[in-house]
Amino acid sequence: MADAFQSEAVAMLYAINIASQMGCDRVMFETDSTQLRRAVSTEEYDLSALGAIFREIKFQLHVGFSDVCVVNCSRTCNRVAHRLAAFGATLNSGACITWLGQFPEFVQNLVAGDLPSNDM
Template sequence: RSLKQRRIIPKQTNIQKWTPPPAAGAGNLEHVSDALHAEALAILNALNATAKMGFNQVIFEMDSTMLKQAISSEDYDLAPLGALFQEIKFQLRVAFENVKLYVCPRSCNNAAHVLAAHGASLG
């Protein structure tokens, strides 16, 4: 075929505007009942991200004694958030070889609260 007989079909392009990812995992959580629920979802997201990065020995710091108790024991397994706590415990068992959980004062965990406030403002 000659060049005159060929049809030139333009390529379709799907242009999407690039947006940067949220700062250090900051994001907005929807349908959250209370602070414990938000912190549990945050640690589950952190577990998933950490596992995807290939880390198998991790230390998690939190300022919620209740959250640490909930994921370190079976005391809260039948609570309204029990299924979430069980999922966190499952992820801790299967994704990591060595995990340490520490409770630190809120004043030492200020970066997490700045990110949480930023995430809340995104909604």
């Protein structure tokens, strides 16, 4: 469990760095981990084994953006993010893929599945 929590924190730090490099100024980060949201929004976890990561996340959020929001969403509402994370886990270490414009079919299918149905 601690390894998963650490992975989530490292992934959030990576996302923060990418958003900053892309020049984003106003950002919203979503996580399905209430514990992670709390860890980066309070001082509650600063003395934990992962405290240095949480302090770095909070510092980067503070200096990198003019408007920041970290929110929770349910895991079922986060299927696209989980599938993208699973895809990223299959890449070689250090590999990075950026899609601008057309997204891969597996992402389009997941997003289409999230759209409300017009059938009544």
